[in-house]
Amino acid sequence: DTAVSQTPKYLVTQMGNDKSIKCEQNLGHDTMYWYKQDSKKFLKIMFSYNNKELIINETVPNRFSPKSPDKAHLNLHINSLELGDSAVYFCASSQEGRGGNTIYFGEGSWLTVV
Amino acid sequence: GNSVTQMEGPVTLSEEAFLTINCTYTATGYPSLFWYVQYPGEGLQLLLKATKADDKGSNKGFEATYRKETTSFHLEKGSVQVSDSAVYFCALSRSGGSYIPTFGRGTSLIVHP
Numbered sequence: 001d002t003a004v005s006q007t008p009k010y011l012v013t014q015m016g017n018d019k020s021i022k023c024e025q026n027l028g029h030d031t032m033y034w035y036k037q038d039s040k041k042f043l044k045i046m047f048s049y050n051n052k053e054l055i056i057n058e059t060v061p062n063r064f065s066p067k068s069p070d071k072a073h074l075n076l077h078i079n080s081l082e083l084g085d086s087a088v089y090f091c092a093s094s095q096e097g098r099g100g101n102t103i104y105f106g107e108g109s110w111l112t113v114v
Numbered sequence: 115g116n117s118v119t120q121m122e123g124p125v126t127l128s129e130e131a132f133l134t135i136n137c138t139y140t141a142t143g144y145p146s147l148f149w150y151v152q153y154p155g156e157g158l159q160l161l162l163k164a165t166k167a168d169d170k171g172s173n174k175g176f177e178a179t180y181r182k183e184t185t186s187f188h189l190e191k192g193s194v195q196v197s198d199s200a201v202y203f204c205a206l207s208r209s210g211g212s213y214i215p216t217f218g219r220g221t222s223l224i225v226h227p
Contacts, residue, residue: 004157033215041152041201041220048214056214090157094207094215101207102148103215105157 003027006091006106013081014114021076021109023091032074033103034066035090049074081113116141120204120218127194127225135189135221137204145206147180147187152201161202199225
């Protein structure tokens with residue numbers, strides 16, 4: 001059973017379109033994240049939610065909007081897609097507690113904007 | 115602010131060679147330190163971690179020791195295999211709802227037969 005699952009895995013779309021990536025975690029974690037990984041493998045945090053509430057919102061264009069219907073789900077909606085949005089998007093989750101917060105990642109969603 | 119610095123890659127080795135990937139950090143307080151591995155076409159997965167100074171994390175033959183005095187968490191393996199070819203990320207994190215986990219830029223490892 002996949003702990004953090006995201007769909008779709010691959011997405012090719014035209015500039016200007018709106019698309020969503022869905023994410024679900026079955027680990028019972030309180031915190032979920034969206035990361036963007038560029039072609040050089042650099043990971044940038046975009047958003048973090050804790051118990052459905054936004055706690056981290058890094059400098060991200062407002063075309064990106066996260067939605068958390070419950071603490072097991074964190075979806076990412078992107079409006080008016082641009083070429084520069086092409087990247088791999090990772091959903092992740094973690095649980096507050098002693099021993100640091102190990103982050104569990106999904107398999108990634110490869111977005112290509114043409 | 116917090117930061118993690120890793121050696122730039124790619125690191126290219128022959129099978130059975132010794133591996134070291136350097137990682138240093140700056141952080142307030144007492145973070146936990148992690149190494150994550152990303153195999154081609156996959157997400158990141160935890161390789162090992164250490165939660166306090168002098169702790170050693172180990173997994174699959176990889177080791178790293180949390181050195182507070184040198185603010186380092188270098189990854190080592192005595193004998194690499196072709197299957198270890200991947201991108202390795204050093205990271206730090208800490209409890210606290212608004213604490214942002216910090217990742218290094220990743221180091222690509224290529225192991226040749």
